Amino acid sequence: MDEVLLHDAIDRYLRDEMTEQERAQFENLRNTNPEVDQMVVSQTFFLRELETYDQTKAFANNLQEVETQLQAEGALAPEPQHGKAKVINLWKKYQRTIVVAACIGGFSALCITGLMLAFSPKNNAQIVQLVNKVNNQETSLKAIHQQLNEVKSKIDPKADLKGTGTSFLIDGRGYLITNAHVVKDVSTVFVQNMKGDNFKARIVFENPLQDLAILKIDDSDFHYQGPLPYGIKRGGSDLGESIFTLGYPRPEIVFGEGYLSAITGYNGDSSSYQIYVPANPGNSGGPVLNSKGEVIGILSTKQREADGAVFALKSKNIYMALDSLKRDTTQTYPNIHVSSISIITKLDRSAQIKKIEDYVYMVKGY
């Protein structure tokens, strides 16, 4: 059958326009020929789609007309929003945005304030301290030239940074040793570990002549840190021994390496060593350790005009200071246990540092 005629037949069949005879014939054809049947089904489906489309379109048109008409009649106007109500509505509409914006604003303000507080005073202090230090040292150098014999006591306390320094535990219960000049003229002392946790500390003992100070961490957040990995050496050390230091010349803990260059300090001071190690303001009070992990000294001063001339108080000074504490009857001092045995003797350098770094604190005098 011709394609066009077949289609027309399907259309007429679906529209019920066939005579009874035609209809019987067509149904017969449909039953015997699956292709024709398929065409009828597909045509039915498509025409239904077309009709649905048409009806939906008519409905949508109706909707639009009704809407336009009702709108013209004013039946669809939203509730009027006048005066105060308008403000309230605006508030309702944007309150989340406002709250979020306010939160972000507040948070940034807090962050900025926090950052300012965290960084500004320190930096300022360091800058001021550096300036002070130079002036002081110039003055003291003049004094040195004038009064050679009195040199030590004058140069020592002023040759290094006062604002911040380094200290290290000599007793796991919270006793730290540092230089007296680090905590000179400060009213409040805070110590900070390498993780950045701050603890309040007080000065237990201070001897400017020896340039030693003992601090005690007085903070509920501080917990006993267990036996120290390093020991404090009682005896002397030999020329040329390789040494290393840990300190806080900046807020980050810094490692420095060198050797023992003289067994006396500035102008033959027998209580100190001269060491060759990078040292900067802030290193004061830091431990000087030998390769066995024994503390042989406390890094304390640096000679300004000579490169690499750094002085460290000999570790036996610590024992001397503690002994003097015990002998002192005017005041009762706590019993501080200091060990001379290092438990990191066999470790390599980086493993030693890993053990030690938790015990080295930054001192911040305010």
Add this chain to the structure above:
Amino acid sequence: MKIGSTDEQLLAGLARNDRKTIEILYKEYFGMVQAFILNNNGSVDDARDIFQETMIVLYEKACSGTFELTAQIKTYLYSVARRLWLKRLQQMQRFGTKVETLEEVVQVDEDLEDHQKKNEAYLMMDKALTRMGEPCKSLLEAYYLQKKSMQEISNDFGYTNADNAKNQKYKCLNRLKKTFFAHFNKSDG
């Protein structure tokens, strides 16, 4: 159809595309939907759009004949409008906006999926018909939708005889089917 008709009567009217029914539904429920949209970051125009689409969803349900009213028309309309508006908000990338729900809502996800499909088919048919151009479009509409006889069509469109008109009708319908199914299959797979 009068104000105060039952929900069943309204649905029946809607299925007949009865203008009066549409008017009643507009008067009764447009305000509710509009208030909802305005309270949730929408404009008056948004409200009109959403209400029209919501009405079409209800119309489709009414026409399907299988619609059993498990909730009041009011609740149903509100639920549909709410879902549609949520979807619109998401498309506009206004994520995180919590939409207030003051009225009771019912599950309408299935209905909306249904509507989505129907709407796609509608848009495809619309596109296909527009593309076809005249006189094909009018010819097919006259025969298949207005159910005019081939004889009438021959006269109206000036064909010399009904066979010519039949020929033309066949060609036009084939073209329409082709475009429609091309779109249809594309979006399907």
